[in-house]
Amino acid sequence: MSTRRIPLHGRLAEEFRQRIADGAWPAGSAVPAEAELCREFDVSRGTVRQALATLRTEGVIVGGQGKSPVVRQAPTTQSFSTFHSFSEWAELIGRTPGQRTVELARRAPGAAAAAELFGVPAGPAAGAGTGADRGGPLGALPQVVDVVRVRLLDGEPVMLERTSFALEEGRLLFDFDTDAGSIFAYLQSRGVDLYSARHYIDAVAADAEAAELLGVDAGSPLLRDRRITSTRDGRPVEYSEDCYLPGVINFSIDNTMDQRAPLSRVTTSSTTAPTGASDHPASRAG
Amino acid sequence: MSTRRIPLHGRLAEEFRQRIADGAWPAGSAVPAEAELCREFDVSRGTVRQALATLRTEGVIVGGQGKSPVVRQAPTTQSFSTFHSFSEWAELIGRTPGQRTVELARRAPGAAAAAELFGVPAGPAAGAGTGADRGGPLGALPQVVDVVRVRLLDGEPVMLERTSFALEEGRLLFDFDTDAGSIFAYLQSRGVDLYSARHYIDAVAADAEAAELLGVDAGSPLLRDRRITSTRDGRPVEYSEDCYLPGVINFSIDNTMDQRAPLSRVTTSSTTAPTGASDHPASRAG
């Protein structure tokens, strides 16, 4: 009854993944020919191809063109929510997430939040020097709800999170204990349709507040993840600026020249290095 | 004659992109129904769907399911080579790339390079403290070719690049003027099949060498991009550790809950902020 919710090609893809996990299709070996899979499962070739295309975009199989694709060690892509939510990510890597709320306030947006949430061209990029006068003369702009939290991993502070929500969603947070858990999960449970996000990753020096809250010196390196989250119809709902201590997290990006897998797999992990070492491959010998 | 190299669905996709660029299909509007496109181009529905699927994974159109997909402002994904090559990236953003070679040497690999290129489990992650003794007693491992370069944008130093190549490819570099241009382009011209790469992005403090070469204080923040590049058959060829000055580059990741676009679009850009501002959306009001 309820098992029919998943389309046939999806069930095929799942079966294929299972066989790879079980070792029935060992990594490095070739996948059976499409024609053979058609016979075995008694399905059309199009359906088999759709299932294989799924595995291909997942990076589970590679190659083809005249020969069978080959099974690859799977660099499982993280789901949207795992990539988006600190709490969910922490649990994925087997750590205990936590948070200490520094501030929860309703007020006029800062310059960056105003630009991202309301499209105000007030940023320095637009030339004008406006927008920095938060709480200034008037309130032409809608207000936002600002949340500042220190995020913890096994009780240790590892990240400073500064978020601005559009008022419609942000007001829900005054009914929520922001020390309790995931805002992302809470907003979803309240029906907020968080659908897509864009992240900007770079490195910054710790400012005074971050330094104090994270227990490092001002000016020391932090990994910054700024993100804008939007609903299904494209309305920006959240602007957040998350600053991580170095060594806590890294973003891994998998890329290929394969035209059939045009995008990238992105993963966040907790180990600081590919294999653990953080020294340089090539540095002065003398 | 030669125009037939591109499959029909590919030409359709190109035509669709053109119409969007021309404004014939304005952003925000709905794409014509599949059935109508079938009639207009006199092609099968499967072909139209394949073309639309391409645009969907590119993020050019979104939505569907009972209603026509909608045109979205295109966040063009960068190609593998643009994402991979500093020179190509610099030209994309309209700047002039440059480089100053600090060192070109053949020798035993460092710990991280040995781990990534030869699978040596010598890193601290494996527990043992070996691998740090570069140039030590013996040469059980194959040697590598190390290249250290300062990369320039319009003549200004912005990145320190420390790369180790497998010997087979690296030896080609002794026939190349590493001050002249892109090693990536050179190796490709020599037939080296650079096919896929994995990047690890994090933040680090500048060490003494980086500080001196980039003209910053030791301990100041750098954005680090470590990458392993492999050939088509999966053999690792290059391990590189690139450290950028803050504000020079940022990595942007586009993510969706849409099951049909499971992956991410990754872009590198030169502006430091989404809209230019680098101040915080929410910081202490008092």
Add this chain to the structure above:
DNA sequence: CAGTGGTCTAGACCACTGA
């Protein structure tokens, strides 16, 4: 050369959307 995946067609049924 035989076998493989890449492309394309024509037609069918279903699930979802919105009036």
Add this chain to the structure above:
DNA sequence: CAGTGGTCTAGACCACTGC
């Protein structure tokens, strides 16, 4: 309800791979 995309089938031809 009519129209849309999502799924699935059956069959065909071609381009590429490797023997």
